[in-house]
Amino acid sequence: MSMKTWWLAFVGALAVLVLIALSIARMYGPVRSTPGEEAPISTSPSTPKETAHITATLFFGSPDGQTLVPVRRDVALADTVVEQGRQILNAQLSEAAQAPNVSVIPTGTKLRAFYVTERGDAFVDLSSDVITGHPGGSLNELLTVYSIVNSVIANLPAVRRVQILVDGKEADTIAGHVDLRRPLSRDDSLVHEGDEK
Amino acid sequence: MRSCEAVRRRTSFVAALILALVTTTSGQDSAPATPLTLVSRDARRTIPTTMHNGREAVALDDLATLFQLSVKEDALAGGVTVSYRGRTIVASADRPIVSVEGRVVSLPAPMVRSGRRWLVPIEFMSSALASIYDQRIELRRASRLVVLGDVRLPRVTASLDSPGPPTRATIEIAPAAAVAVNADPGRIQIRIDADGLDFSASAMSGLIDRVRVGDQPNTVVVDTNGTGRATVTTANNVARVLIEVAAVASSESRNPTPAPTPSPTPAPSTPIPDPRAAIAATRTWQTIVIDPGHGGDDVGVRSEKGMEEKGLTLDIARRLRAMVESRLGLRVILTRDDDRGLSLDERASVANNGKANLLISLHVNGSGVPDQSGAEVLHLQLDRESAEVVRVATAEGAALPTISGSVRRLDLIPWDLAQARHLDESSVLASVLQEELQRQVPMSGHPIRQAPMRLLAAANMPAALVEVAYLTNPEQAARLATDDFKTTVAQAVFSAIVRFRAWSEESQGQ
Secondary structure (H helix, E strand, O other): OOHHHHHHHHHHHHHHHHHHHHHHHHHHOOOOOOOOOOOOOOOOOOOOOOOOEEEEEEEEEOOOOOOEEEEEEEEEOOOOHHHHHHHHHHHHHHOOOOOOOEOOOOOOOOEEEEEEOOOOEEEEEEOOHHHHOOOOOHHHHHHHHHHHHHHHHHHOOOOOEEEEEEOOEEOOOOOOOEOOOOOEEOOHHHEOOOOOO | OHHHHHHHHHHHHHHHHHHHHHHHHHOOOOOEOOOEEEEOOOOEEEEOEEEEOOEEEEEHHHHHHHHOOEEEEEOOOOEEEEEEOOEEEEEEEOOOEEEEOOEEEEOOOOEEEEOOEEEEEOHHHHHHHHHHOOOOEEEEOOOOEEEEOOOOOOEEEEEEEEOOOOEEEEEEEEOOOOEEEEEEOOEEEEEEOOOOOEEEEOOOOOOEEEEEEOOOOOEEEEEEOOEEEEEEEEEOOEEEEEEEEEOOOHHHOOOOOOOOOOOOOOOOOOOOOOHHHHHHHHHOOOEEEEEEOOEOOEOOOEOOOOOEHHHHHHHHHHHHHHHHHHHHOOEEEEOOOOOOOOOHHHHHHHHHHOOOOEEEEEEEEOOOOOOOOOEEEEEEOOOHHHHHHHHHHHHHOEEEEOOOOOEEEEOOOOHHHHHHHHHHHHHHHHHHHHHHHHHHOOEEEEEEEEEOEHHHHOOOOOEEEEEEEEOOOHHHHHHHOOHHHHHHHHHHHHHHHHHHHHHHHHHHHO
């Protein structure tokens, strides 16, 4: 084979390869929007067109005071898990129960901080009003603790367990019964079945 | 009016006669249960019982004969008046409560008419009749006894320690009584200074054929296949007779002392410190701890009228302590015996350091809903992670060399998860508490719960927490103020302790 024919074959093969590469790129590459059709919604958080909401499940005491009732409420949409958790907890702490349901968290209890570890443990730091305003009784205390634990875990799939802190510190209990020294998993045995979810 | 009364009396006499006849002839009709035995100082009599709707019941006319009661039927009111020396109990048909001298006492089942007889649950004797009677009436359900008056009837429990040889067994007498032992080849006779025995024995094996009540009602006989010796020790108002039986080897047949034991010359009935005693002691109940919830600045739940949980729990705990000490002869420690604040760890350590066989924490409940009422029992629930920590600790453990050169294995369970190894027993305890409370006091819609309870987690023994009633319920708050209710609650918890102890000792003896 002369030098010239070798060179021609090489250029031909190269051209075929480039054609193949181009057609693959067309199949899998990004689809260009047709001109004049701009992306309608900006994904940038800095330009909220309208306050977006999520429907969160909060927990209140049942009318007979025995169980927790899941109740759906609109809560502002947030960008991060932690920020969303704060929104949900603020709603859980501040919203009054609608009759006939009853409130199970002492009024005036505030969220001091909320954060989530990589392991999926969330820490809910409450103001000491949760202790000073608590009426006592183990059932009351169980309902208080699990309304908070369940509302975090039910709405944030990234969270597996919740530990409640009081005034930034680990607490033994709220009213002398329920162990708060470890993160708690969700407890559905306290939730009234068959209620709206 | 008088003649009317006379006629009514005559008719009731005739009715009683007919009833008596019916009793003797048709008493076997309903499913028969093992009869109860009424034990008094002078006699033992049978109390026939029948099963009615799954509950054991006794006929009022049988009780009338045994306890010299007068029973009058008020057909108009559909009830019966039971009187003894001017004191009365009024019972209404189909209602699970009776009025005892004007106070309402609840029964586990209603009084019902069966043919011509009135049937009451057997608890009628201990919870209603006992209040108007001039002698103590105690129902010992497990041993099928009703104890009347000041009868010394200690609980005597025989259990096998090791089949051996030498075969070892322990006989416990609670409360302690003087014991005389006669050891012969083939049998050991133990005479106990009592009017009778509330006796139970587990199955024996090895060189002990069986342990039984002797010809006299206050003697216990151990039938053996060898020569035995007995050592008597007394601690905490419980007397223990440790039996050791060795085979009669043909070459040593003339030697009456057990050959295989390396111990020095054994002297029967001498309290030699026997290492077996320590082991037997762990099996036998000695101490229980009652924790009156809250205290000091921590008042617990407060009623509308200012009644505080901390005072109620202490009051009920003291009543319970008196019952357990006087009737079971056990040592009772209260975590607090005055109005002081204690941390939950301090409470748990009282129980753990006291090597208690049981911890019961007493509380009064609260709810934002005033209608909420009834008693609840709580036991520990471990979350998955804690359970895993315990599982790993138990599986790996640690090995410590001992002086003798061997290795002793230890389970390194975190101290604040000490309850982990008692979860199953605590679950039984909670069920027994629930059942006994249910007989005597109203229960909540969720009478038993499992939850991560802080105090229970650190308890190294079967443990449960009892919420006796709701102080936020005005009606229950009013009942909590009465002596009657507090005693009833203490009585129910006491009955549960008795039942759980029997179960616990039996299951450990196996």
